[in-house]
Amino acid sequence: MVPPLLQVRGVTRRFAGLVAVNAIDLDVAEGELVSVIGPNGAGKSTLFNLISGLDRPNVGTVHFAGQDVTGLRPERLAALGLARTFQHGRVFGNLSVIDNVLVGAHVRLRCVRPAVPLLGPLIELGLAAWRPAAVRAEEQSLRADAEAILALFGDRLLPRRDQPAYSLSYANRRRLEIARALALHPRLLLMDEPTAGMNESETAEMQVLIGRLKASGQTLLLIEHKLEMVMRLSDRVLAMDDGQRIAEGLPGRVRNDPAVIEAYLGHHALGSAEPVA
């Protein structure tokens, strides 16, 4: 049997006086869309940080693409094909929209970043100054690809490709986050609340986009508060509260799980909580 693309085992992260993530197990298979839900402060974003290498677990392991990646630096994880978006949006404000996306494609640069030990950086500097045909061609194709990615968002981003990212609206910045992540051509894409702060029609638009990504075979791990959308899109759902897993399984099952209902009712913290059937 092929091991799942992402395999999280017993991951725990303690902060001073609180266990933000407590012994969480999680599998994501190739082509799957798994969602993580839970009230505010449940530990979802912390879990993402542990998976994407921004933080190290106190206990537990993370395997990605058959390799133990626990505590690996984020740049190494990106090179292995893991991309993420940030809950509060971390686009590069002073970079143009297209440059933001191109930074997302950084790990795909091959010609200009030859894997030569020791002298690699110097060769990279030389190639960046000299720009032989191969380097130019690579840049061209990345640019074309970046534009294709921007085009996924209709005319939200593409006409603004040369504007600095700080001039974008909030929703457009969230879209740019996703575009930048897609430019990595990730094997696994982690999205932290892609629709936070979006209105209904924008959310619907995002839902269509995520659905299309999934249909194209993209493996996704999604944090989302909008349950309606989670239930529509997900293959499986992990519900967390106070760092712990309170339910896991098929969307319908998790939704009707008493522990989940209890967690949400108890917290009153669900963004646009639909009445739980």
Add this chain to the structure above:
Amino acid sequence: MMINQLAFGPWLDYTVNGLIIGNIYALLAVGLALIFGVANLINFAHGSVYTVGAYLGWASITYLHTPLPVTLVIVITGSALLGVAIERVGLRALHGSSRIAPLLATIGISLVLDQLVQLFCSPDPRALASQLPDLRIQIGRGTIGTLDLLIAGVGLVSATGLYGFLRYTKLGWAVRATAQDQDAARQMGVDTDRVNVTVFAIASALGGVSGLLVGMYYNSIDPNMSFDATLKGVVAMMIGGLGNVPGALGGGLLLGLTESYGIALFGSSYRNLFAFALLILILVAAPNGLFGRRRDLPPEPMTGTFIARSRPLRLPRALVAGVVLAAALLPLLPAPYLLQTLTTALLSALLALSLTLVAGTVGQISLGHAALLAIGGYASGLLALDCGLPFVWSVPLAGVITALLGTLLVFPALRMQGHYVSIATLGIGEIVTLVILNWTGLTQGAMGLTGIPAPAIGGIELTSVRSVYWLVLVLVVAIALLQTRLLSGHLGRTWRAIREDEVAARSYGVAANRYKALAFGFGAFGAGVGGAITAHLYSYIDYRTFDTTLSILALTMVILGGLGNVAGAVLGSVLLVSLPELFRAAAEYRMLAYGLVLLVLIRYRPQGLLGTV
């Protein structure tokens, strides 16, 4: 055993001396820590407040013949008011501007204050006699004087007073709340503006008093004591942990003792070397200080962008080509003075180009950049003098040496962020200067290098003003073009991404250290070449030729032109070097003008003349 017994007396003296000086450092560091706590800012003007405090005391004793208690009250009040003014006038307006603005503003304030003190009180040292009877108490074989006791007393009273204030008063509670989380404190109804003013007042009062005490201790004050005070205060604070008030106390004492014992063992020219070596050690091994709690995650993204938002002016190619052509044809005019001035300006442009890349494009605010000039100058000078290498070889080789050595030296700073980078580069720059001063075998120490041969190409000496100008112009244009080319490719966006958000950049596979090192190496090469040519032109350099003032001046040039802006760096250098020269302004007015330019820019045109890139 014999030796130990013989040495016991002096050791006690060294210990007392270390504790007393440490006490002063602690007073400075506590102020810096308080300010960092509430304002998230390293106050580079702190040392200037200390100097002003010393001069206030001197003036009141000299002109008003005040007794000690009154002198103390005057110094405390005056310094506190200065602190309030710094916060109200200099810093408050910068809320919500780019992240580096307040730090740069304190550098500008410090320049202005130091120059004002120089203008009003002359740059020469003044005697500041202790107002206490000169009694010394014999303890074993060592002694303790009345002034020692006063300093210890001031330290104790300040520490207990501060503890009581922070612990038991409402305002003190507000200060602690703000230090913990500014936004949360504001939401809970804390008037953070008031907290800021209070903290600046307290910190500045402590700083001013320590200036007075130090002046009395050495019976001498001078306007140049600011820089050293800021540095020592910062080092002491870093030992205790950035923003950690009790830690700063411990850090101050530890620094004082380390220095004192270091001097006892190696001699006083090593004093600062110990302080800075300790600083770098702490930054690398225990960035949260010796007494700080380990912080878990990299800090959250600070609000606002690193540099001012702007759309850089797009200079038409024809215009740039025209300016370069005009510059190339300029020597045809009979204006040797102008050419000489422009040559100096273009040489500093080499430093500015380097700094605009490192500080502007990659966002690593280096405060010790002039050290690269020193490395380049000494490398080329020594290659020429000791190995007889001709100019055309020694200069590029010096560039390479600077690139390698500079990158190696800055390596510990590569993984640091924000303020840590500035402090580390400042410390590294000082270390370079001190090593040059103390490594007499290689560098002739304080004597400097003399008789560095004039520039010569193919055996022909470039003696005319004209030929030297052309040489430097060609170099500046070449490096500027190369830098522009690099910025337009993948390196440009990668560097800028690191500046904007290092965490996000790393999450997309950007190995931040590698790209910072690349930028630093490339920049160091250009700066090293600049330093090398300067050395050959001057024919004499010493450890003070390229000092921190030059680093700060370069920063001003870079900000004037627009951070990261290549043409801006050249423009900024030309303007800041040649304008005062053409107006034949006296040196002290020049520095004052630089300080004011820096302040006005940060406040009203943070994107500089041509815009940040």
